[in-house]
Amino acid sequence: MSTHNSTNSLRLEGIYRNQMENAYKFAAIMMRNDDFYDNFPKEPIGGNNPYWRCSECKKSVPSINYRRSGHYQHCSHYSK
Numbered sequence: 001m002s003t004h005n006s007t008n009s010l011r012l013e014g015i016y017r018n019q020m021e022n023a024y025k026f027a028a029i030m031m032r033n034d035d036f037y038d039n040f041p042k043e044p045i046g047g048n049n050p051y052w053r054c055s056e057c058k059k060s061v062p063s064i065n066y067r068r069s070g071h072y073q074h075c076s077h078y079s080k
């Protein structure tokens, strides 16, 4: 019985360790994702369109998708 319990707790420990590793990996991926970019001037597209657009290249925010690479190449906020 004690053997069974220690096997279980070892297994749980392994699962817990795996989850922690996954959490750290996920955080590392998120931190490396420096393409996320929200610091650009926006203006309403207007008309019936509920969305905003970059006030420089006029591309809509949903298609920019908060990526520097989402702006048009002539835009000063564009970056690969």
Ligand SMILES: [Zn+2]
Residues within 6 Å of the ligand: 040, 054, 055, 056, 057, 058, 059, 071, 072, 075, 076, 077, 078
């Ligand atoms: Zn732009």
